[in-house]
Amino acid sequence: MAEAAQEKNPSLAEQWSLQDKEDKSAQSEVPVEKTTGDEKPADATAEEVVSEKTGETPVVDDANPVAEENSKTPEQEETESQEAAEETPAIKLETAPADFRFPTTNQTRHCFTRYIEYHKCTAVKGEGAPECEKFAKYYRSLCPSEWIERWNEQRENGTFPGPL
Amino acid sequence: MIEVFLEWRFLTIAPCDAAEPWQLGSQDAATPIMQGIIDLHHDIFFFLILIFVFVSRMLVRALWHFHEQKNPIPQRIVHGTTIEIIRTIFPSIIPMFIAIPSFALLYSMDEVVVDPAITIKAIGHQWYRSYEYSDYNSSDEQSLTFDSYTIPEDDPELGQSRLLEVDNRVVVPAKTHLRMIVTPADVPHSWAVPSSGVKCDAVPGRSNQTSILVQREGVYYGQCSEIRGTNHAFTIVVEAVPLKDYGSRVSNQFILQTN
Numbered sequence: 001m002a003e004a005a006q007e008k009n010p011s012l013a014e015q016w017s018l019q020d021k022e023d024k025s026a027q028s029e030v031p032v033e034k035t036t037g038d039e040k041p042a043d044a045t046a047e048e049v050v051s052e053k054t055g056e057t058p059v060v061d062d063a064n065p066v067a068e069e070n071s072k073t074p075e076q077e078e079t080e081s082q083e084a085a086e087e088t089p090a091i092k093l094e095t096a097p098a099d100f101r102f103p104t105t106n107q108t109r110h111c112f113t114r115y116i117e118y119h120k121c122t123a124v125k126g127e128g129a130p131e132c133e134k135f136a137k138y139y140r141s142l143c144p145s146e147w148i149e150r151w152n153e154q155r156e157n158g159t160f161p162g163p164l
Numbered sequence: 165m166i167e168v169f170l171e172w173r174f175l176t177i178a179p180c181d182a183a184e185p186w187q188l189g190s191q192d193a194a195t196p197i198m199q200g201i202i203d204l205h206h207d208i209f210f211f212l213i214l215i216f217v218f219v220s221r222m223l224v225r226a227l228w229h230f231h232e233q234k235n236p237i238p239q240r241i242v243h244g245t246t247i248e249i250i251r252t253i254f255p256s257i258i259p260m261f262i263a264i265p266s267f268a269l270l271y272s273m274d275e276v277v278v279d280p281a282i283t284i285k286a287i288g289h290q291w292y293r294s295y296e297y298s299d300y301n302s303s304d305e306q307s308l309t310f311d312s313y314t315i316p317e318d319d320p321e322l323g324q325s326r327l328l329e330v331d332n333r334v335v336v337p338a339k340t341h342l343r344m345i346v347t348p349a350d351v352p353h354s355w356a357v358p359s360s361g362v363k364c365d366a367v368p369g370r371s372n373q374t375s376i377l378v379q380r381e382g383v384y385y386g387q388c389s390e391i392r393g394t395n396h397a398f399t400i401v402v403e404a405v406p407l408k409d410y411g412s413r414v415s416n417q418f419i420l421q422t423n
Contacts, residue, residue, distance in 0.1 A: 093411075095299045095343065097279040105274065105364070107345060107373040140298045140307075141283040144347050144371065148304050 096138035107142060114139035115151060116162050123164065181359045182328055182385035191359040194378050194404070198361030200269045208262055215258070273361075276375050280343035284336065288346075288353030288366045288388070292397045295334050297414060308417055314399040328385050333403040337410035338381045347371040351393055357386035357402055365390065378404040 102110035118135035125131055140148070154160040181191055193199040229235055241247070285296040297308040315321075315329045336342055346355045346364045353366035355374075364374040378384075381404050388398035405413065 092300070093281045093337075093340070093407075095280055095283040098276040103276070105372050105374065106370060108370045110373075111345075111371060137299070137301075140301045140304065142345060142371070144285055144287055144345070144349075145296055145298065145304070145307055145309065146287070146349060152304060 094137075096141045111139060111143040111147070112162065114142055115148070116164065119155070119164050181382055182325055183358070183387075193361070194359040194380060194382065194384060195361050195376050196379065197269075197273055197376070198359060200272065201361050204265055204269050207265055211258055211262060276343070276373075278341055280341045280375060282337065282340060283343045283345060284334065285345040285347070285371075286334070286355050286366070286400075288348035288351070288355070288397070290351045290393050290397065291395055293353075293400070295332075300414070308414065310417075312397075312399075312401075314397055325385070328387075328399055328401075330399050330401045333383070333401040335403050335405055335410060335413055336376075336378060337407040338378045338404040340377070340407060340410075342376050342378070344374050344376060345371050346374065351396070352390045353392075354389035355386075355400060356389045357384050357400055359384050360386075360402070362386075363389060378402075381405055 096110075096114065099110055101113070114135055118132055118139055121132035121135055122129060151160060155164070181194065183191065190198070190202050190205070193202055282297075283299055285298065287294045287296065291313075293312045294309055295312060301307050310332045312330045312332045312334065314327060315324060315331060317327055320326060320329060344355065344362070344364065346353075346366045347370065348366040348368050350368070352368065354363060355366060356363035357376075360376050360378060362374050362376055364372050366372065384402040384404065386400035386402070388396065388400065391398060
């Protein structure tokens with residue numbers, strides 16, 4: 001079965017190419033690289049973390065491809081999707097970016113660092129500061145919820161092992 | 165007998181991206197990485213056959229020319245500088261030809277080139293798996309989480325594969341860069357989907373990431389590769405849907421769960 005399917009393939013380059021998605025990511029690569037490259041390691045002071053954030057551009061905005069795809073479809077589908085959008089809030093495709101501090105398969109510290117970054121940020125900027133929401137989104141994306149629960153508990157008891 | 169075999173081999177009603185009986189090759193590739201793995205396999209097979217033919221020719225020839233009285237020593241060369249140089253250098257060049265594409269593929273699997281659009285957490289438990297879609301959360305408590313149990317052996321529906329189907333599939337968008345975070349809650353697991361070319365071990369206390377880019381919509385079946393304990397949940401089913409369907413499915417589920 002596998003062999004048969006491969007013989008049928010007309011051109012691999014054609015099949016594996018990402019049409020409009022590819023140049024989208026190429027465009028957004030530049031600002032992302034800048035932001036992640038500038039970021040200080042985990043032990044940097046919270047002030048630094050906060051101050052550099054002001055200059056940052058938002059990460060990959062993947063809401064556009066959705067809109068493009070919708071516009072491509074025939075009218076009938078478009079009305080359908082509009083109806084769906086009315087009753088449900090649109091999902092923004094966005095997650096923690098690839099971080100050059102953690103290029104390996106092991107992402108345990110990536111999650112931990114983002115958690116600490118968020119709590120350092122709130123310690124300086126105050127609870128619920130809009131600047132810190134970014135870090136909260138990142139650690140929620142990266143950490144298993146069980147870990148977050150455990151760490152939250154540890155912070156309440158004052159037994160959290162990390163530098164806060 | 166032959167009929168039974170043919171029926172077994174070709175006429176099975178099997179899902180396209182699952183293992184089939186008597187399968188010898190890989191499953192059809194769904195990601196560029198898997199295509200790379202299949203291509204590398206074919207590349208290496210070229211050298212494998214070359215060496216196999218050469219070695220078996222020497223072996224068969226020596227056996228063929230041996231005769232107890234007439235030709236008791238079939239090979240009379242005991243020393244020769246040229247042949248020794250050739251047979252030392254040549255076998256060391258062949259592994260290089262194998263190593264170059266192999267390493268290129270290995271590192272390309274590891275590397276996260278573009279920022280992923282979605283992070284999905286696959287959390288292994290001994291008797292089930294749970295999946296978390298936490299990109300859309302606004303607090304620590306609310307999260308789109310569901311458990312995925314293997315359909316037991318005694319009640320699959322018609323058309324479902326035995327012990328290869330789950331009650332809740334992982335829904336992912338096609339043609340989108342995904343980050344899978346793989347970690348277990350109790351025993352070690354392994355999240356493996358053959359047609360995506362992904363096999364990622366889940367080690368307690370550690371979270372591993374692997375990235376996939378599913379190129380076509382479909383249902384992909386995989387199995388856990390670390391079977392720890394009785395009734396270990398080993399079935400993985402990934403359903404790739406178009407991006408806009410993914411959006412509506414996630415938002416619908418999200419509303420169901422949070423309200």
